[in-house]
Amino acid sequence: MRTVTVVGASLSGLYAARELRAQGFDGRLVVVGDEPHPPYDRPPLSKDFLTGRAHEADLALADTEELDGLDARWLLGVRARGLDARGRTVLLDDGRTVPTDGVVVATGAAARHLAGEPRAGVHTLRTLDDARALRADLTREPRRVVVVGGGFVGAETASSCAALGHDVTVVEAAAVPLVPQLGAELAAVCASLHRRAGVGLLTGVSVAALRGTTAAVTGVDLTDGRTLPADVVIAGIGVVPNTAWLAGSPLLLNDGVLCDDGCVSTLPQVVAVGDVARVGGTRAEHWTSATSQPRAAIRNLLAGRTVESARSVPYFWSDQYGSRIQFAGRRRDGDTVRIAEGTIADVVPEGSGFLARFERAGRTTAVLAVDRPRPFMRARRELAAEAAGIPATAGGPRQGAS
CATH class of the missing domain: 3.30.390.30 (FAD/NAD-linked reductase, C-terminal dimerisation domain)
Incomplete structure (x- = not known):
């Protein structure tokens, strides 16, 4: 292998680049990222960054010296739009092509959006640019905030908004948030953290529509007939793996890139890691998976076959209230x-x-x-x-x- 291209320049992409060099790959390394930013850490976006306790410089996953030491060509602010039938060329949306011998798919996932016409004051929280826009909205006078979705990102964001002094209500479609992850009994206990902090939690109800104009959101209509006044609405309703660019390639896709236990796809010269990878039947949207999978994935990529499993004991954490x-x-x-x-x-x-x-x-x-x-x-x-x-x-x- 003379050239390896890592598609995705966030956490799992950076770790894959590190592993390539650590495991002795001394060929041409190209890293493609759709965001213009160097690799940064996402978990603080809903916590310390949103509350102002962390600044953008604190989010960096590597300093300039380390990035230079990887001896990689960084193509940032450009999207991959395709992978050729043999998996040997990555096509970019600016018309360029990247011939390659191996590919690491690390394109992560994108936030789901609420249905309806876009309105100012309605946010998702997945990227640094998302967090910048939301933080700017929250630096004004105390606001009425509705968080749609009581999962971990929604709960962390609600916690941060409450810490900033805003009036916060969480809307969750399920009877209790986080039941699939924690089970009914303990999910109910964790849901009590909202009430302990004075945050409203409405369960068993969904969003029917948003009120307002394109210039400003003013409220959230619920499926039970109630309307919540809102100056800021935050959608924490899950993510979709970024696999659209792989449509038409030989890779098997089903809520992610289908891989064996070693992160190897249906093409041995293509591996996948992080939120976009369905490894051994499971897609894990956690920081620890994104950092642990690249070791085995790169070893298998360089070997040309699966010689190591990437499956480990799942672990995640969440800071709330x-x-x-x-x-x-x-x-x-x-x-x-x-x-x-x-x-x-x-x-x-x-x-x-x-x-x-x-x-x-x-x-x-x-x-x-x-x-x-x-x-x-x-x-x-x-x-x-x-x-x-x-x-x-x-x-x-x-x-x-x-």
């Missing part, structure tokens, strides 16, 4: 929930949190913690050790490697 929620493992419906430390009641009145274990057939399948970081890290290490076949009493700190 001064509390940290952490989850690791694979929960399934029917798992038994056991509170291992603290109590559920500790979350709302005390803020001291709890550690819960999901169990099946006498084994822990997942763990959830609210404001219990140290016990959680121990439990996460145990899960990782069990997944790797390491006895729980062996290995010490090495069990935490993931």
Whole structure:
């Protein structure tokens, strides 16, 4: 392989570029990114950046010296529009083509938008430019904010808006937000964080329409007939993997690029990582997946076949209303929930949190913690050790490697 092209210049794309050099690839490296910005960290966008505690410089994932050290050609502010039938040429929307021997698909995902005509004051929060626009809207006098979607991004954004002194209401279509991730019982506990902070939470209802003009949104009509006045509306209703540019290529697509357990697509010279990759049947929209998958993906790309699996114990975290929620493992419906430390009641009145274990057939399948970081890290290490076949009493700190 003389040339490798990484399509996507965010977290997983940067990690793929790093792995290429770390694993000895000394050929031509091209990185294509549709945003004009160098790689930056997305999780702070809904938290510290939105509240002003972090600035744009704090978001950088690498400094100029490191980027120069990768000896890559960075094509930023340009979109990939196609991959030729053999997977050997990346087509760009400015008419250029990039001949290549290998491709890393790291194009991530795009935020879903609310239906209807665009209106000023209606936002999504996925990119740095999204966050800039939303932050500008929130620096005015206290505003009436409606967050549509009670998932992690929606909840974090609502938390930040509340911290800035705005009147916030969260609208969630499900009876309880985050049930697929956390199960009904513990999802209800985490939903209580909204109420603890004085944020309204309306569940079991959806948005019927937005009110206002193209110049300003004024309200949100709900499917139950109510109308919420609003100066700012934020859609946190999920994402769509960025695979449209791959239509017509030989790659199999189904809510992402279909890959084996090693991130290898249906073409051995094309691998996929991060939010766009469906690895072994699962697409994980988490920071840790974007940083852990490139190691195996690049090894397999350079080998020309799958020699290493990229599957690891899933892990994610979320900061909301001064509390940290952490989850690791694979929960399934029917798992038994056991509170291992603290109590559920500790979350709302005390803020001291709890550690819960999901169990099946006498084994822990997942763990959830609210404001219990140290016990959680121990439990996460145990899960990782069990997944790797390491006895729980062996290995010490090495069990935490993931």
